[in-house]
Amino acid sequence: MKKSVLIILAIVFSIAVFSQEKVIIRFQNPDQITFKTFTSAKYDVAAYKPGEYLDIVVTEAGYQKILSQGYQAEIVNTTAQMATNLGDVDDINGYRTYAEALEELQQIAADNPEICKLIDIGDSRGKEYYEAAYGNYEDYQHDIWAIKLSDNVNVEEDEPAVYYFGAHHAREPISTETAFYVLNYLVDNYGTDPEVTENVNTKEIWFVPIVNPDGHEVVLNQLNLDWRKNIRDNDGNGSVTPGSWGYPDGVDPNRNYGWHWGGEGASSDPESQTYHGPEVFSEPELQAIRDLLADNHFVAGISYHSYSELVLWPYGYTSNAVAPDVDAISDLGTMVGESIPGIYGGHYTPEPSWQLYPASGVTDDWAYGNHGIFAYTVELGVEFIPPASQVYQIVEDNLDGAMILLNRINYSTLTGHITNSVTGEPVVAEIFVEGVDDTGLYREPYASDEEFGTYYRMLT
Structure with a gap:
């Protein structure tokens, strides 16, 4: 009887461990509903390539639950394979x-x-x-x-x-x-x-x-x-x-x-x-x-x-x-x-x-x-x-x-130095490029650096 109980406990433990095994599952070419469901919820997104696939990390039990909800997905990697x-x-x-x-x-x-x-x-x-x-x-x-x-x-x-x-x-x-x-x-x-x-x-x-x-x-x-x-x-x-x-x-x-x-x-x-x-x-x-x-x-x-x-x-x-x-x-x-x-x-x-x-x-x-x-x-x-x-x-x-x-x-880089015309000391100044910096789009302004007065603007 004790031996039977131990065997049953071992099986239950193995199932529990297996259910917690992490896997990466893939949704092939997911629609927007699937994408939003699994990126806005509490899921671990492994990778996404628009028009091709969405990969998420779940447990084996989580994978089975997703399948039971009618989603089509396949296992593409496991933690065991990553360890290998x-x-x-x-x-x-x-x-x-x-x-x-x-x-x-x-x-x-x-x-x-x-x-x-x-x-x-x-x-x-x-x-x-x-x-x-x-x-x-x-x-x-x-x-x-x-x-x-x-x-x-x-x-x-x-x-x-x-x-x-x-x-x-x-x-x-x-x-x-x-x-x-x-x-x-x-x-x-x-x-x-x-x-x-x-x-x-x-x-x-x-x-x-x-x-x-x-x-x-x-x-x-x-x-x-x-x-x-x-x-x-x-x-x-x-x-x-x-x-x-x-x-x-x-x-x-x-x-x-x-x-x-x-x-x-x-x-x-x-x-x-x-x-x-x-x-x-x-x-x-x-x-x-x-x-x-x-x-x-x-x-x-x-x-x-x-x-x-x-x-x-x-x-x-x-x-x-x-x-x-x-x-x-x-x-x-x-x-x-x-x-x-x-x-x-x-x-x-x-x-x-x-x-x-x-x-x-x-x-x-x-x-x-x-x-x-x-x-x-x-x-x-x-x-x-x-x-x-x-x-x-x-x-x-x-x-x-x-x-x-x-x-x-x-190449195609605007560069130079801004200095004080009297002292020759470097000057920190904003570098404004028409057609780029006047579009209403935002980042912090480009400026010449404090140590040398140098600036770089990569342009097209």
Whole structure:
């Protein structure tokens, strides 16, 4: 009798565990009712490609419930498969853990001191907790590291800056691999490739391969492969709560920026994957990026994410929001997208962010709206954690797009210096372009910088 009871309990436990297994399900070519139902409700949207598919993350039990409601959907990925993909790539030098990424950055800087400088730009939420004597965060003592490339890397030169970011979202480690690939390409080819050498000599090129190191750790250690956010302790229990259906802890790093924070496509529910945080720039990881953008004269940048094979540009905070520089910013985004081949043919789809779905408080809107940076999101591949067979192809295929962005300032750019005619000192002044800045569309005005009086306006 006892043996029978144990067997029954084991079966019940197995069913319960199976019902909580996370899967990614796909609605093929969803109509607007389906799209709005699953993007406006409390669902975890994995990816959306207009006219093709909508992917969401649910439990097995949740999937069965959706089917019972009459929806047509299929399972396209599971957390078990994601774990297998992470394991497979251990043999091909990636996906990098935080420790491996930091060691490589340190080695790059040590081997190339004339062009590379490694800079600690801030602390993670986990490190702040540990330093405040919360012992459960011992494994999350992470700094946010940036590496700068320039020919006079220790000098603040009168040069435009470009950035490449990875891992805002924890479950997207392919973004870190792509940032590293571009970084290593530039470092390895400096001094031999004329295009690379010219770019490093005339620009300041910044990489932050892991913006969200605590979340990255959660995924790479397989505590929760669906984790998207940082590890803010929303439930106040003094430790990381992985969650089963909801996600009790964490703030979405790509909903915590200050441009239309708390608007569409962001949630006030702490358990939501798109929780925007208790206030704008509440998270130390985003404060680090905010300050980096404020302290340097960035003109363009890419934040890598996954997935859907898309290139997105501002605005995204509401439907039909148009950037004043729409012609120039969309032209560059289209060139980047059309340069990146898709895994199964075609190329990455270029489009304004809102056309995917509205999302407020995002990197690109803040960078462009507040600083005038031509800021892009590149959604890599066709799943969060691509298998080993696709990793190298994806990162290599994205190199041309990264270089197109880097080279763009070399043409059709209005640039110069504004100085005091008597003293020669730099002057901060608004740079107004007729036909662009008088359309009624809004961003903060372009201005010459305080240190050099320099301005850059990329035009069509």
